[in-house]
Amino acid sequence: MHLAELSRRSGVSVPSIKFYLREGLVPPGTPVSARRAEYGEEHVRRLRLVRAMLTIGKMSVAQARDVLAVADDPAFTRHERLGTAQYMLPPHAEAPAQDSEERAVWDEIRSLILDELRRLGWHFQDTAPALDMLTQSVATLVGLGYDAPVEDFRRYAAAIRPMAEAEYATIAQFELIEEALEATVAYTVLVEPILLALRRLAHEDVSSRLRYGYGDEPAL
């Protein structure tokens, strides 16, 4: 199919597709002549994935490009490609500058969190960006004067683990690495809003239950 049809099929405007091609978010079509290229179903899928990363995942074009570049690079092993793609997905947090006042607090909170998760038996590299994200959020909560919810981690972790196992099983069943990679990115980006939305609805339910007394109905 040509650009015009790719645009129609994917719902992305022609100028935007050109832009994504330039930025390397979408691989070029196979040139059929000097001024003509042919696109396939994989381009339609890729465009949908890119749009999901940008609109739902709120990723920047640069972030999406970097993640997809690693995912597309056959120089790495399956495990490396999946892991690196995962690591590159936002959000990311940065530690405060070395020797700053906040840095001491940051480091202390980080090791508290790391200890707690190690105590739960979790294995992960201690360079995992998610760890910095955790630290940043907890540090900010502390900075606002709230208790560090590190002791709640046990509950949160217990709740989240079965989900992660189920999702991992879903992704692992893809044998083709391209499929597994797309699934990793898609599930990471698209399941996160699902969890957050469910949490907000649960808050509303708890609130209305206490306020209007639906307590006799099953909570679950």
Place this chain on the structure above:
Amino acid sequence: MHLAELSRRSGVSVPSIKFYLREGLVPPGTPVSARRAEYGEEHVRRLRLVRAMLTIGKMSVAQARDVLAVADDPAFTRHERLGTAQYMLPPHAEAPAQDSEERAVWDEIRSLILDELRRLGWHFQDTAPALDMLTQSVATLVGLGYDAPVEDFRRYAAAIRPMAEAEYATIAQFELIEEALEATVAYTVLVEPILLALRRLAHEDVSSRLRYGYGDEPAL
């Protein structure tokens, strides 16, 4: 304290504070003379909250202003102010245009989700924006060719509910509405990245466990 000290205490530059004042994200100080205003601790707290909303919550200045405007408006009841602030917090999803092809899919997925949550006994307004967020994510997953994980909702919901109850209890203990509101916004914005980060670490743990065989150690 004056602007310069407020800047120092909050870690936000003077021009940025001026900008936030103009945009209504921070209430003006009490004018002590025509060209002099006095700021208090509440301004320091507000600035920290605003920075958290913008940097961690990835909210736009306009969104933060709207949320804080409702939270600050004493014309509403405590319940309304908490609920509206919650509803206005991003992310938000928009339904496709009426009578479009995707709209039919959208509506179908939305009512599937609503039914499932009602079956779980959850109470919330069916105008809740989180419901649209759920629909958008599921619809996008379906559009990419994945199964709609509606049947997983039961598991997700069961995992999330105790967290929501614990968080609600934490927020409910603030008697001053200003404190409760700030806590609502802070917990919504700052606990979400914690959950997502834990989920990613859980994925990494599951992955390394299967790959390197840590199966004999406790998973939790």
Place this chain on the structure above:
DNA sequence: TGGTGAAGGATAGTTGAACTATCCTTGGCG
């Protein structure tokens, strides 16, 4: 009590991201 220097408001300028529009060459097709 007068000079100075910062505070604070108004206004305009800057930067970066994400498109979007224009131009121009070329080649498929009639």
Place this chain on the structure above:
DNA sequence: CGCCAAGGATAGTTCAACTATCCTTCACCA
């Protein structure tokens, strides 16, 4: 053989989030 659209290159636009400048006024100090 000629026309018109595809596709690449380039430049322009739009918007958000600051950031810098200017200017008046007043607090503080000598």
